[in-house]
Amino acid sequence: MHQLWEIASQPDNVPIVALLFLMPFYIWYAFRQAVQTDKLILQLETNPALAKTHHRKVFPWKAGWDREVHVWPYLMRIEFLVAIIVTVILMIWSITLNAPLEEPANPNLTMNPAKAPWYFLGLQEMLVYFDPWIAGVVMPTLIIGGLMVIPYIDANPLGNGYYTYRQRRFAIWTFLFGFIFLWVLMIVIGTFIRGPGWMWFWPSQTWDHNRLEFAVNRNLDQIFGIDGSWLAHVLPQSWRGGAAIWARTIFGIFPLGVYAVLAAFFVHWLCVRTEFSRKIYQRMSLVQIVTLQIFMVTMLSLPVKILLRLLFRIKYIWVTPWFSV
Amino acid sequence: MPEENGGKGRTGLLGKVQQDAKALKEFVKEKGKEGLEGLKDPEKTQVYRSIFRVKHEDTPRSRALSVLTNVFFHLHPAKINRDAVRYSYTWGMGGITFYLFIVLTFTGVLLMFYYHPTKIQAFRDILYLENDVPFGKLLRNMHRWAAHLMIIAVWLHMFRVFLTGSYKRPREFNWCIGVILMVLTLLLSFTGYLLPDDQLGFWAVTVGTNMARATPLLGHEGPFGSQLGMTPYNDVRFALLGGSIVDANALLRAYIWHCIAIPLIAAVFMGLHFWRVRKDGGISGPAPVMLASEIKDEKGPRPVIMKPSGLDQHSR
Amino acid sequence: MPETHSDDPVQSRSMSGALLISAFLLMLTVAWSLYDEFYGLRPWRSYQREFANVYAKYLRKKMPEQRDREKVIRSSAEYQQLKQIVDNAEEAAKPRLREIDRESAYLDKRLAAIQDTFTTARGKVTALIYEAELAPLDSASRKSRLEEVDKAKRETYALELPTADARVEKLKWNFTQIDSEFTTLKARKAALVAERGDVLKAAKDAREKRDAYFQEKMEGLTADQLGGLLRAAEGLDVSIHQVNVNPTNAGLNNFGSGGLVDRCQSCHMGTDSKFVPLAMTLTKKDLGLERSKDAPFTSHPEPELLKIHDPEKFGCSPCHGGNGRAIDSVEKGHGRYEHWLWPLHYAENYQAGCQTCHAADMVTEHAPVLNHGKELFRSRGCIGCHKFEGFDDQPERLLATRQQILQIEKQKKEYEIEIPRLNRQADQAPDNETAQKLNGQATNLAVRISGMDAKVEQLDRKSRSLLREDKKVGPDLKEVRMKIRKEWIPYWLGHTHEFRPTTKMPQFRLEPDQIQAIAAFIWQSGVAGPGLTKQQPGNAAHGKDLLQTRGCLACHSIGEGSNVLGGTFAANLSRVGEKDNYDYLVRWVHNPRERTRPYCPFEKRDLGPEDYAKHGLPFLFDLDHSKCPNDGHPLQVQQPTVMPNLRLSIEDARDVAGYLITLKHSDANYDAASFMDDPKLKGAGLKLVKFYGCAGCHEISGLEDESRIGTELTTEGSKPIERLDFARLTEDAQRGVLPDEKKAPRGSWYDQKGFFEQKLKNPAVYDKEKYRPNPLDRLKMPKPNVTDTDITALVTFLLGSVDQQLPREYYYKPADARRDIQEGWWIVTKYNCVGCHQVRIGQQSVLQTLPQYQGDNKIGLPPVLTSEGARVDPAWLQRFLANPALSTTDTNRNGVRSYLQVRMPTFSLSDEEIQKLVRFFAAASSQESPYVPPKLDTLTDAERTLARQLFTSPAAPCLKCHATGNPAHDKTATAPNFLLARNRLKPAWTNRWILDPARIAPGTAMPSGLFRREGERWIFNGPLPAVAKSFTGDYSDLLVRYMFQLTPEEQRMLLSRTPAAAGSK
């Protein structure tokens, strides 16, 4: 347990610890409001008359009250308040906790584990499951891209400007999945669970620098015993040498394809589960649907790959001479 | 006064002096009164005017003015949706992020006074900051923690914006800018990590940049990289570090990125971000709920209706 | 007022409360940060305040005591007397002083009066002269200007000058007059000042005497001095006390922004001589803080060190470690936290600090622990496996030299090919210039080649002397067949420390089969002959006597358990009898360096008679016949042992051996080891011997060029902790759990110190909990035979061995005589000179501690060498060291002190070593080298007769004790022969010696007080013969000159005259 404390007390990990508390809090905070709104929505939907007259907010409202208030002072004062509080927090934090400073940089003395800044640990964790070029380059690009396209593929006009769950189940779940599960959780794992040699240490375990692990990760084709022997007959003499490679390359495409199709269907199924979401789905243009599919499928591939790796010790699904997936 | 002078001469002279004195007293009294009055309501004074341009009364107008005419406040509209002032809605994360950015700039500039981005001096300078510079330790700590805090704030901001669907029409583009800003924030923090030139930063950055090796096409270990003649000495990582290892050049580059390039870029985008917030009709809510029954079933993009979201009650 | 709806929560709600609170909080945090800045991060402030008042209290208490002391002294008769003298002297001086003062006062007045006019006049004249000089030579203008100059000189000025009799004289003087007056006045003034000094001299001297007396009587500081300190303490301004030196190329440890910044004294105020002068010591007790855990106020325990290392230059952390600039907490300041690479040394290891700069010294003053550590590192054979810069590196240098030779030979061949090529080119050259150039080059190459031959010859010499210097810690295992009892070897390998608890050899952790293999290999690889000459038994009793008198015990010890007697430098001989072969032992005692077969480093094998026979040479090899018959390169003709040749006669050798062979346990028996001759084991054995690096300490055939197997330790102290493999103990170390599951007193031992200590305690410790079925996978470092103190010493040594962090000028690498001392110590310790001699003042030789040299047996001790450099002529010393018998024929004796039982043995040092030793002694007694003997003026007949009479006078019967070479007489002699003096001694020293020998060598037989001071000269302290009347010179000097011109016949003549000397009883 002291190990856990050691990590948590690392000055640089304090933000993550903070995150651990902030995240749940704000999720709860948001959902509390969402529930209220949803109540209201339900009420209005069942009672159109009310919908005509109601001011349609969960906040109190009386005729004659200003719809708008002056920024000065009503907003300003809050901003000042927040500024001050933040300052106070920051200063206390700074006084009580020193920014870390270790030995002078020494290229000959490798730190073990050598960890990236905490906010990139998610990506570093991904390295376990993917080749660097995916985890380190493709993923971030996709994440950024994915985030950017959200407004354009979300065809649901509802829930603009207020917390709601009922009206945006799909969107919210997707986001929570991506943000909390895939991003924050990975960071937490990278920080608290990964020890020397980037090996898996439960918080109760102490980081033993001499620990050794034995794990053979095989490629899917190896499991299926693809060696291209059959291909060798088909190919012209001169190509025989590369038979195995070609075989693998070709073979690899299938599982990926299969996955893509399945995942696509899954997403589709998600989108058409309720009457409402079907309606939204209707509104989407083809481009939007395709984009949505692409990103959803890729996103889903992460947990799938992680599972494959952790459960079946599968390294690559698709092996080609140039890159592997 | 020498004795010799005559008596009458004295009276004459004396009288004159007394008169002058009296006159002076009057004058001073007068001016004093004015001064006091001036102090009574400072808003009348020239100095006050010169600074605040408008005199503040507790009228809607002057409230509006005080915001609109103030270079710092005029990011805000004069009035906003009555419910938008609630913390519960915005969580104030955007504001906090901006505030932290300012704090960081401030502390950062001070730190720059004591820091040389050279292999020999960088680490020493940190020691110097820690032990010698008055408030140096505090300064450094604040800078570092504010940076971490900012990242959290940014994430939460994004989270909030998503949950309130604020990215939806007409704010799609501003969301994109937001995403870019978030990336910039991460980069800022990352580039700052190396500067103390200690083991922590060094290895963190090494790990971080090693990924760049694997950039498809551009990294010497990435797919098709070697086929395109990428080597450790000409690939993208080399470009990032200014060398094949994290060394003096990397330090310098990190420094420049961290202190000049990214902040500038970020500032520009921030400006854009805020401007768009205003142009897209202030913050998104809290808006009156919309019901599924009210969805007009038309496909594809539609013209954006520029309307401050708060106001659309009137239209109904 | 704008209309606000009082019921509107948004508008009506007031936040002033919240704002107020948060604002208040902000204030608080700001306040806090301020406090933190000024106090939280500045603990030294409170320390300083505390120090100031406890110290002030202490001083106030102390002052009256001291004042009383002073009173006592001042009131003492002697002091009063001295004081009287002073007063008288001052009295005597007074009248004259008064005159002088009066006159100089008058002079001042007059000078003052004349000054202005003088300067004006001079200014004018010089200005004019300058202008004149500007004008061209012998031009009209020049002439005219010069005339002006004259005019100016003639121009008169009105003056009012005070006269001696207080009148004022009005004068009209021209420049010349004024000038002369002015200069005369000045001159007079100067004269007066000088005179004043003379007048006061007597008083001044007297005062100095008085003060000196006071100084000597007074212990501690005077009340006034204490008062000064008190003022300093009371008026202390609380501020950082910082040593800030900014040397070039400062390293990174505590050299913050480019220089040493050290603030230790901000809390450790007691070490700051501003408050506690070096003359004074301050303990917690003095300050009444015995019980306090946290009172860093005591003064530096070794002020001597501070005198050599001025804190203003060195600071504290360079020696003590720690983070010199960090003062925000004790932990930070002492650098006892993760991420600080140079933590404060613990008390027992503080001398590690010395090592960082004194790595080049084998013996460092004030650092006994460190010295012990280094000594161990060498003598326990650590150096056999672990390279360490500066320690005996002959093997490496030998290899390097050989490489060089081969290199040159190769180059030579290339040149020889090149020459004709160049010649041909010359013949073909298009034009004569090229031809000449090419021919020139060819000639140059030819000349170069001759240069190379010279170089090779030098290198050969060098490798010869390296071969001499190359010693091994352990015995030569090639000789094992001749020397050792076969069955004993495996036993020894398994029970090293049981058999000989004091042995240097570490205990290896070996499986039985390993032991068998190693033993077998050693046995079979030993040289088989030519066999030893059979020796008849010796006289053990006499042998024992020799062993105790010849000085063997300076290095060796005999006896076991509590009654061990002798030095620890070499083996304990108590069980030699159980293992050694008598014939071999005889040979060994007679000449330990004698080899059975010479080793040729080039052919890499031991030569035998057959090799010599091939060339028709006799099988004869020694230092004079050390050329390889096959290739002419130098041979290893000695055994690689430091044990010197005591030049015993073969009979004596037999006796000694005869005694040694009796030293054995009665119950000693070893079970037969038939496997020793099993050839199958040899291969396995060789592998193991290589693996365990036995060749590091022993000479083993086939493994002569084995390199050291261990890690180099030169900078082990600064090895990053991550690089030290604590293996399964990492956790325990960090939690402060020792390998024996006890709690470590100081908590975590996860640091260099901890690693080294545990490693030395038990080298296998880091194999704990490891699965190592194959013994070759285990840690191979054997268990050294060391005590806990030894370990501390070694650890200190290692902790100090760090890579260069400080700027270069901080390292002790002197280029002057001190370097000779530095180098000399390596050799002095290598051959254990200090076993017999006292070399350094205050150091005790082993012999001095032995029972048989106590009381009046001190006479039998070898000479004290503290003044050797000043005593002997280096040229002679060189000869003596090369051959202490000072004779090639009659060697079974001491060259100088034939009367001593203890024998100065022959070390057959290499030329280089001799050079270094000679320079060492010269430097150690601050002698200039090279030494140019002073010219002594020859004796007049008168002087000679006088000298003779003195020499033979009953008051100074020199020849009673001093040897003369006449055996009858020398039986009783206890001092060297005078005939040696001429070449051996330095006159100046001899003079000092005969004046007061006891001062140079306390406890010498030579009597002091032979002369007495009389005015400016030394007079013989006894009845002066008639001839003395005419002699006005220095008697000591006379005798020295006589001594240095003494001839054998003269001495014989003297001997005949000496009363009772000839009739030696």
Add this chain to the structure above:
Amino acid sequence: MKVKYGLYIIGVAALALSMASCGGKPTSETAPAESAQPAATPIDMSTVGAVSGTVKLEGAAPAGKKINMAAEPSCAAEHPTPATDQEVVAGDAGTLQNVIVYVKDGLGSRTFDVPKTPVELDQKGCMYNPHVVALQAGQELKVVNNDKVTHNIHPVPQNNREWNKSQPPGAAAIEDTFARGEVSIPVKCNVHPWMKSYIAVFKHPYFGVTGKDGGFNLKNLPPGTYTIEAWHEKYGTSSQTATIGAKESKTITFTFKATSGD
């Protein structure tokens, strides 16, 4: 990038090669040279002419100084009349001996065979004989010692290699060649300071040393214009040009002024 590096490498390689070849050249050429001189350029014997003539000395030849050979009696014995130094030796009828006459210029780049017969330099009575030797580059010089004393032969050339070999009485003849044309190489014997001789080396066979008659004759000269030069150890050189047609033979005369005194 990659391509660029490739170029570098090629460039370097090329450079290296070229250097190698430069460095290598002389050696590669000497290889044949060792065996023999380059083949002679043929001369059409049907057209060759000749230049002949005499060398005159204007004024009286200074009498040669007497040499004191007391140091070497065995040699002294060889000289019934004490030997004189041979700096200036007049021939009959006002001619001058020991002058080397040779074609200095005009042969162009022709090469010639080297005569197989060695030129002999004899040491007799501690005198070199002849006093002046002329030979062709690469032609063997044979030094023999007919004295009962040891000599050392020590030529001190400009352009050729200096050597210094001792030759005990009755030792085998010393044979050596000079590779480069040079007029003239002084030869001395360090044992006998008075012994002095000169060796002239030519790249062609058109040279002669005047004898008692002071005459010279340069035969088999192909038609052309030549600079003919005469060299004397004391009076230095003087040269004339002669143009000869096919089968033509010219006579020219060189005249040296006897400088009085020394």
